[in-house]
Every structure is written in C-alpha cells, then in structure tokens.
C-alpha cells in the first residue's frame with residue numbers, strides 16, 4: 001500500500017501542482033518516502049505514476065462513466081486514488097482485488113476520503129467489470145492528449161501524422177544508450193539492439209546503474225533522437241565548441257568524446273553539478289560556466305556552438321507523460337522569446353565560418369523552424385546549411401523540406417520508414433535541429 005500511496009501523491013503533485021515526475025522521483029530531492037522503499041517497489045511507483053499520467057484522459061473518462069455524481073472539491077484526493085486504482089486494473093494487469101482493496105484502504109486513511117470508501121470500491125469494481133470495453137475505447141491516443149496539444153499538432157503536421165504522434169505516446173519507450181565505442185559489442189553484452197545511428201536500444205532494462213558498463217562510463221542514457229543534433233556539427237576533433245544550455249550534459253559528453261575542447265554553459269548551478277558528476281563517471285572533461293547564456297560573454301569567439309535550448313519539451317511525452325498535463329499553451333510564446341534571444345547570442349559568439357546547431361525537444365513550430373526563420377529574415381549574418389540524409393544515417397523521413405532535422409515520436413529509427421508505418425520497436429523523441437553557418 002505504501003508504494004501506491006506514494007504514487008497517488010506523485011500523480012496529484014503533477015496534476016494539481018505542476019510538479020514533474022522527474023522531480024518527484026529524484027533520488028535526492030524527490031518524494032521524501034521513496035527512499036524507504038526497496039528497489040522493486042520504487043520501480044513500481046515509477047511505472048504506476050507514469051502510466052496513470054500516460055492514460056490520464058482515458059482513465060478520467062472511465063471514472064466519470066461510473067461515478068454517479070461528481071466528488072466534492074474537499075475529496076479531491078479520492079479522484080487521484082481512483083485514477084491510480086483504475087490504471088492498475090486497466091493497464092497494468094495488477095490483480096483487480098489488490099488494486100481495489102488498496103485503493104479503499106488509501107481512501108480510508110484520508111480524512112476527507114474515508115466517507116467515500118464505498119464509492120471507491122463500487123467505481124473500481126465496475127471499471128473492472130467493463131475492463132475490456134474500456135481498454136478498447138477508440139482513438140486512445142487522442143483521448144489521452146490535452147485538446148490544445150492535439151489541435152496544435154494537427155495544425156502543424158496534419159491529422160494523420162498527429163494521430164500517429166499521439167498513438168506513439170502510449171507506448172512505453174525503450175532505454176537508449178549512447179556508447180563511447182563498439183555499439184554492436186555493447187548491444188550484445190546488454191541484450192539490446194544496435195540501431196543504424198549507433199545508439200544501443202534496450203527494452204525492460206530496469207535500474208540503469210546496475211547495467212554492465214555504467215560504473216566504467218562506457219555509455220550514457222540518451223534518446224536516439226537526442227544524439228543526432230551534436231553530430232550535425234561534423235568533425236569537432238580539436239575544435240573549441242561551446243554547449244549553451246548544457247546540463248545534464250548528454251550533448252557535452254558527445255562533443256568531449258568526439259575530441260572537442262568543450263565549454264559547457266548552464267544557468268542552473270544544481271543541474272551543472274549533475275553535468276559534472278556525469279562527465280566524471282564518463283572520464284570526460286569540459287570547462288563549466290554557470291551563467292545565463294543569453295547574457296554570457298566569452299573572452300574569444302568559438303569555432304562552433306551547440307544551442308540545445310530550454311523548450312516546452314513536447315517531443316518527450318513518451319518519456320515524460322506528466323509534461324502533457326503540466327504545460328500550458330501560454331508558455332510556448334514565452335519560451336520562443338527566450339530561444340530567440342539565445343539564438344542571437346549564439347550568432348554573436350561564433351567565429352565567421354563557424355557552425356551553430358540550434359536544437360529543441362519540442363514539436364511546436366514556434367520553438368523550432370519559426371525561430372530560425374525569424375533570425376534569418378531579420379538579416380542575422382548566418383546561412384542555413386541543410387542536413388543531408390547521409391549525415392543522419394539515411395533517416396530521410398526525419399528531414400524537413402528546409403533541410404532541418406525533424407524527428408517525431410512516431411518515427412522509427414530505421415531508414416525509409418514514415419510515421420504512419422508504425423513499428424513496435426520504434427519511437428524516438430521529437431527533436432528539431434537546424435544548422436547555420438556564420439557568414
């Protein structure tokens with residue numbers, strides 16, 4: 001019951017107080033009771049909270065179908081107890097009696113909830129009775145997506161691709177690793193697959209810190225799509241490269257491992273500490289600077305800039321289903337303004353002839369090509385250098401008409417697949433990257 005109580009707290013934190021799953025599950029600063037659980041229960045909390053949020057729309061409909069009248073505001077926690085209970089019955093194959101009994105006990109332990117024990121029992125039993133029907137609701141991708149995001153993606157990508165994106169969000173993502181070398185060898189050792197891009201993909205891997213190669217710094221966790229933008233800088237051996245907005249350092253590690261002399265800039269001192277710890281585990285080095293990258297002035301310009309800007313992160317909903325319910329439409333414009341300021345700074349601090357790669361993990365055009373187009377239209381001294389399919393391992397489905405990188409959650413990291421051609425081994429974060437050269 002303790003694991004379920006914590007999962008209820010975490011789901012309520014995301015839905016009512018905009019607290020991210022990452023923050024709640026953080027081993028140092030996350031939910032205070034997590035540390036008391038054993039590893040198996042901690043893993044259960046994580047799956048349960050993530051799946052409840054991934055299926056939030058569908059679960060909500062199921063509860064509403066059987067709740068005779070809405071619960072009073074004072075019993076808000078009962079709704080979350082019902083959601084977490086329904087998730088176990090509908091999507092996690094937990095024995096229904098275990099899900100129902102623990103939900104009733106959680107309601108009984110809540111001051112406002114104890115009057116609703118009977119309601120919790122009745123609603124969850126009826127959900128169990130209608131399980132097959134509820135699981136088979138048509139268009140689950142759309143049901144589990146906030147309307148404003150579905151509308152945005154339909155406007156940006158068309159109904160068919162937007163539908164494929166929303167369907168992809170329902171699949172539990174694999175674990176992707178960027179390896180220092182020998183992807184085939186590591187894939188075999190870890191029981192995974194080496195993707196054409198060199199990423200090693202694992203399913204059902206469990207605790208990453210227990211996998212072979214973690215202690216030795218042989219690899220780091222990085223979605224296959226997140227590994228592509230740094231590669232667009234080409235051969236960086238011996239170049240002075242600045243990674244603006246660098247923490248927790250996945251791309252800094254790529255650049256350092258490729259032989260660049262890297263300066264990593266990030267505004268957050270706490271996140272920079274994580275970057276430093278990650279680089280130390282990997283045996284890699286970078287100069288670190290805690291500063292606002294939009295204001296920071298280096299002593300001399302760089303050969304290349306990687307700007308992986310803060311964004312709405314709507315390309316990462318497979319891994320962060322909480323983000324769908326935490327984000328607000330009004331944030332996109334504010335983030336786009338910041339991204340444009342950061343982009344202008346990137347232009348200022350690169351040498352003539354130097355390359356800038358601008359990246360976000362967003363699906364929103366304002367945070368992607370619109371910002372780059374605006375920079376060019378405003379007469380900034382840059383030219384777009386289209387990405388060739390060969391540079392991204394033949395993944396030509398991941399190129400926009402302008403030659404920018406545009407990966408989608410529904411893409412399969414195998415050349416020649418389009419987003420409607422779903423492959424169960426597929427999926428990648430939605431990343432955008434444009435390459436510019438300073439004139």
Ligand SMILES: C[S@@+](CC[C@H](N)C(=O)[O-])C[C@H]1O[C@@H](n2cnc3c(N)ncnc32)[C@H](O)[C@@H]1O
Nearest residue numbers: 245246248249250251266267268292293308310
């Ligand atoms: C998308 S994350 C970067 C991920 C990182 N590049 C990686 O590959 O691991 C964005 C980062 O931007 C940082 N950030 C946000 N605003 C910033 C600013 N004005 N200047 C510098 N860093 C900023 C955040 O602290 C966060 O670490």
